[in-house]
């Protein structure tokens with residue numbers, strides 16, 4: 001067995017006492033979506049530090065945790081605390097929790113993130129379901145020897161975001177009177193925000209929003225054969241001809257507000273799948 005598979009197996013073994021034999025749905029809780037944990041019933045929270053080989057978050061006092069419980073009547077495993085390339089994590093480290101979710105039986109993954117809007121029709125506080133992405137990070141979690149048991153060497157990327165789940169999210173948003181755009185997410189390395197020229201370039205490249213997460217996780221999930229639904233909370237809008245500083249305090253405040261709306265949307269989507 002390869003080193004990485006052995007590590008995932010050991011991590012899986014440590015979680016066995018909490019498993020109920022059901023196939024759980026995976027959730028990656030991005031900036032602002034942490035509050036959805038309050039809606040999860042009968043949950044067990046396992047700190048990442050208690051899971052062998054699991055990466056640990058760098059933010060002070062926030063080591064991250066895996067939440068196993070029930071949401072909208074479904075068994076869920078949520079990653080409360082995620083990993084970014086800009087923190088210095090390697091792509092394979094960022095994919096570790098996703099590999100672990102797959103080993104736990106996850107076939108459907110719901111991802112959230114905070115992103116800057118590039119589409120002039122967007123406003124801060126809006127939500128956008130991701131229909132496709134452009135990987136501008138220059139990194140890929142599948143570089144290196146391929147684990148054939150996990151997925152193929154050259155995974156197809158014609159539809160990384162499951163079309164049925166995108167439709168379900170749009171239908172549910174309509175029912176719930178939640179404004180939901182659809183669009184292309186550009187993933188960048190960060191941590192510096194974009195210049196006006198970079199913003200213009202990303203928009204011309206076809207992106208509707210830009211962010212510093214999600215891409216490594218989605219590539220890993222698609223490689224592992226999972227169905228992915230990803231929704232961005234648009235925390236600020238960057239227009240190159242009217243460029244304003246995006247303050248991190250404002251980004252976090254908006255993420256907290258739209259995160260609650262996104263939590264409601266995810267819960268309603270879960271009820272219907």
Ligand code: HPA
Nearest residue numbers: 114115116210211212235
């Ligand atoms: N750029 C990149 N990442 C982001 C932004 C942004 O404007 N807002 C929230 N995450």
